[in-house]
Amino acid sequence: MGPYETLLDIEQSCKTNIVNIPRQIVTERDWLGIAFKCSGFNFVCPMADVSEVLRWPQLTELPSAQHWFKGTANLRGRILPITDLQAYVTEKPHHNKSLVRVMVICLENIYFGFAVEQVLGIERFFRDEIKPVDSLEHLQQYLPYLEGGYEREGKPWGIINFHKVVQSASFYHILSFRTDTA
Amino acid sequence: MSQNSEEEELLKIFLEEAKDLLDSIALTLQQWSTDLSNKAYFSDLKRDLHTLKGGARMVNQPNLSAIAHELESLCEALLSGKIPADKSTYDLICAGQDRMNLFIEALAANKERPAVEDLVQQFKQKVTQEKKSPLEDEKPESTLTEAKKEPETSSEKQKVDTNDVIRIKSELLEKLNNLSIENNIVRVNLGHHLDKFKTSLSETIRLVKILHDKLRTNTKAQELRITSDILGLVDTSKTLSQLHSNVESLLSQQSRISLELQERLIDTRMVQFNSVVPRLSRITRQVASNLNKKVDFSVLQAEGEIDRNILDHVVPSLEHLLRNALDHGIEKPEDRKKLNKPEIGKINLRFYRMGNDACMEISDDGSGINLEAVRKKAIKLGLLSQGTVCSDEEVIRYIFEPGFSTRDEISEISGRGVGMDVVNTIVKALGGNLAIESHYGLGTKFIIRLPFTTSMNRALLVAVHGQIFGILLSNVESIVLMEVKQIKETLNKKEPIVYNKKEYHLKYLGEALGIQERPAFSAEKESLPVLFFNFVDYNVALLVDVIIGSQEVVVQTLGPQFKLMDIFSGATLLADGKVLVILDVYSITSRTRRKVNEIVETPALIKKQPIVLVVDDSITIRTVTKNFLERHKYKILTAKDGFDALSKVEDQIPDIILLDVEMPRMDGFQFAEKIKNDARFSQIPIIMITFCTGDEEKQRAKKLGIERFMNKPYRENELLATIEQLLEKK
Numbered sequence: 001m002g003p004y005e006t007l008l009d010i011e012q013s014c015k016t017n018i019v020n021i022p023r024q025i026v027t028e029r030d031w032l033g034i035a036f037k038c039s040g041f042n043f044v045c046p047m048a049d050v051s052e053v054l055r056w057p058q059l060t061e062l063p064s065a066q067h068w069f070k071g072t073a074n075l076r077g078r079i080l081p082i083t084d085l086q087a088y089v090t091e092k093p094h095h096n097k098s099l100v101r102v103m104v105i106c107l108e109n110i111y112f113g114f115a116v117e118q119v120l121g122i123e124r125f126f127r128d129e130i131k132p133v134d135s136l137e138h139l140q141q142y143l144p145y146l147e148g149g150y151e152r153e154g155k156p157w158g159i160i161n162f163h164k165v166v167q168s169a170s171f172y173h174i175l176s177f178r179t180d181t182a
Numbered sequence: 183m184s185q186n187s188e189e190e191e192l193l194k195i196f197l198e199e200a201k202d203l204l205d206s207i208a209l210t211l212q213q214w215s216t217d218l219s220n221k222a223y224f225s226d227l228k229r230d231l232h233t234l235k236g237g238a239r240m241v242n243q244p245n246l247s248a249i250a251h252e253l254e255s256l257c258e259a260l261l262s263g264k265i266p267a268d269k270s271t272y273d274l275i276c277a278g279q280d281r282m283n284l285f286i287e288a289l290a291a292n293k294e295r296p297a298v299e300d301l302v303q304q305f306k307q308k309v310t311q312e313k314k315s316p317l318e319d320e321k322p323e324s325t326l327t328e329a330k331k332e333p334e335t336s337s338e339k340q341k342v343d344t345n346d347v348i349r350i351k352s353e354l355l356e357k358l359n360n361l362s363i364e365n366n367i368v369r370v371n372l373g374h375h376l377d378k379f380k381t382s383l384s385e386t387i388r389l390v391k392i393l394h395d396k397l398r399t400n401t402k403a404q405e406l407r408i409t410s411d412i413l414g415l416v417d418t419s420k421t422l423s424q425l426h427s428n429v430e431s432l433l434s435q436q437s438r439i440s441l442e443l444q445e446r447l448i449d450t451r452m453v454q455f456n457s458v459v460p461r462l463s464r465i466t467r468q469v470a471s472n473l474n475k476k477v478d479f480s481v482l483q484a485e486g487e488i489d490r491n492i493l494d495h496v497v498p499s500l501e502h503l504l505r506n507a508l509d510h511g512i513e514k515p516e517d518r519k520k521l522n523k524p525e526i527g528k529i530n531l532r533f534y535r536m537g538n539d540a541c542m543e544i545s546d547d548g549s550g551i552n553l554e555a556v557r558k559k560a561i562k563l564g565l566l567s568q569g570t571v572c573s574d575e576e577v578i579r580y581i582f583e584p585g586f587s588t589r590d591e592i593s594e595i596s597g598r599g600v601g602m603d604v605v606n607t608i609v610k611a612l613g614g615n616l617a618i619e620s621h622y623g624l625g626t627k628f629i630i631r632l633p634f635t636t637s638m639n640r641a642l643l644v645a646v647h648g649q650i651f652g653i654l655l656s657n658v659e660s661i662v663l664m665e666v667k668q669i670k671e672t673l674n675k676k677e678p679i680v681y682n683k684k685e686y687h688l689k690y691l692g693e694a695l696g697i698q699e700r701p702a703f704s705a706e707k708e709s710l711p712v713l714f715f716n717f718v719d720y721n722v723a724l725l726v727d728v729i730i731g732s733q734e735v736v737v738q739t740l741g742p743q744f745k746l747m748d749i750f751s752g753a754t755l756l757a758d759g760k761v762l763v764i765l766d767v768y769s770i771t772s773r774t775r776r777k778v779n780e781i782v783e784t785p786a787l788i789k790k791q792p793i794v795l796v797v798d799d800s801i802t803i804r805t806v807t808k809n810f811l812e813r814h815k816y817k818i819l820t821a822k823d824g825f826d827a828l829s830k831v832e833d834q835i836p837d838i839i840l841l842d843v844e845m846p847r848m849d850g851f852q853f854a855e856k857i858k859n860d861a862r863f864s865q866i867p868i869i870m871i872t873f874c875t876g877d878e879e880k881q882r883a884k885k886l887g888i889e890r891f892m893n894k895p896y897r898e899n900e901l902l903a904t905i906e907q908l909l910e911k912k
Binding site for chain 2: 061062063071072074081110111112171172174175
């Protein structure tokens, strides 16, 4: 068999044994989000809002800052303020530092860092699964920041809207006049 | 008078526009000459002439406006067939075009403008010769005769820059500037690393030398031939040392170049402060006349440059201070008489440089601030508790609190209590400070001190309790090492320190920041550094644990999350990549004085600015209207014709639309029809502003549901009142 015939043979066998490449199908019903944990609850937020996820960065703490404001970090020359989401919402700080990640949220070209308990990955679900906020009572203090939620394997997932977090008034009161702390 | 820089600016815009329009007219004429019977060209001509006429009126050139008007009428007559489109008409229009070109050239070169009367007459005759038309009686400009004198009088004022100028988008310039700043930061960091490299290298050389000395006498080493290796190392170290100094000198060359580049770029951002003087004096005149007060506004000193960015941001604050001075400060003429004051009040403006800062002073000889009223109001608002002793200067600062106004009724001009706090915030955000000197009954002086540019700065790195902070060196008056014993005494007694014949309150930075109340006085340290600051209204001596050094920094803002916090004026990056926060010493030290206050819970409500869409094909009119309305706190969108306006409306719904009629692509009526028939937009009030004042147009506008019809050129006050009225209705 000459080289040309060999090539033809290969082509033929490729054609007969072809397996369809799985195609990425994102339908209108689909919704992709970054999944993360906070206060032991599961949350997702729109993928487009998250520009990257960081390990705990080197921080410059600010004097007299609220306990939930962790400080500022240098993100490739950009100054990133970092808020502990759980501490901000529930007043309780994170314990396990090893899993803590900082989600860099970009809203209208302004960057905010939010520390969360753990980043789980990408979550896909259907739009028609979404339940209204008032059916998610167990997510307690997180309710004001939710856009809705859904259930997966018996576990509730809240959809966090970071715009709502950033728009809440206390978000801008980073200073606490800690005259009483040691 | 000095109100002419704004006019000059406007003239520049108009000249550019006029050149474009005349080019377009020339092109149309040329096309027409090949096809004299084609009427399609007349409407194009007419539209360009119309726009030119509008612009000429705006820049107060009645002769040019007259010639454009007559030519427009000629085109109208051509369109309606009243006069024939023949060679003689063509020649006449060309003559008109030539004359206008000459006029524009003369205007640009600041020479005497050519006369136009002869041509205007010829045009009039042409229109009337063939057939009596109603246009004959219309007198376009009553100013023709008096305008004759005008060229000489205004020629001195209008100094138009005829040098070659390229227009660059300010965004691009900003971007270049930022890149250059970043380049400089990297250079500074590179320098630090090079220094560290040098330290390590010297250490290596030292160790190699020791090793060499030890091995030289060691027989075993000679056996193993280590000595020659060591000699090699010595050589390599020397080479490295040489390379290091080469790199160092290259870096210093590069440093010089990039600093110069940076300076040149900063220059491009500089504008003369007096460019805003006309705007300020106009506001003063306007407000004074609204309030029936007599005032003499004098600019004592306005020479000097300032960063455009800073000036743009601070001008609304200056306007606010002027309005305040007129409304709250200067008394009514009759009251002034009773007080034995001259009937005409005085407001002075001064601009001057002070070190790295630019200072702006607004002073009046009005009634001054009533401290008792401020104190009472502060107690009423819960900012101050009854019986608290505080100095006059502390009381005055309460007027910077959000929502603070001692006025019971709200006036049109000021007194809404959203003002002084905003002014203060803006000045702070720009890295400056605001001070007040006021004497009840005698007057008030506001002093705004701002950095001359927002770009590069030098910062002092200080540490308290192991935390490092930056303090802009330009703020520091001097640094002194003070004995611990004396520090302890002063802190205990709470007495001011006298330094350079001035009194300073000693404060520990750690305490001011809420980190630690007292420095950890250690036995081996006999003295601690104290930084002296001279603010316009008070002085402070700041005690720190250690001064680490100083560094060139580029201050970046900390972002919107920090907008309510005034104790940090920004941040910068250190050589090791850590973020260094820059402290606003003024706020920090004044904050401890205000510790009794709780944080104001909600962020100051930002009043929504109504959005006005200005639709006009003349850039001159768009610019004038935009400038004027922006001064009155409106947000402005502009569109060059109906078509453009439609897309603007789709993007952002305006609160009101100002609409021209004659425009290319889609005229005012077509646009209004689309808007009024669209349920999303039909509620937006429209003010039609036009030269056409015919009843027919008015009827048509009414039918379409257009709210108002106004004549061009509009009167500013009238337009403002109409807008306010319609917005209120809405």
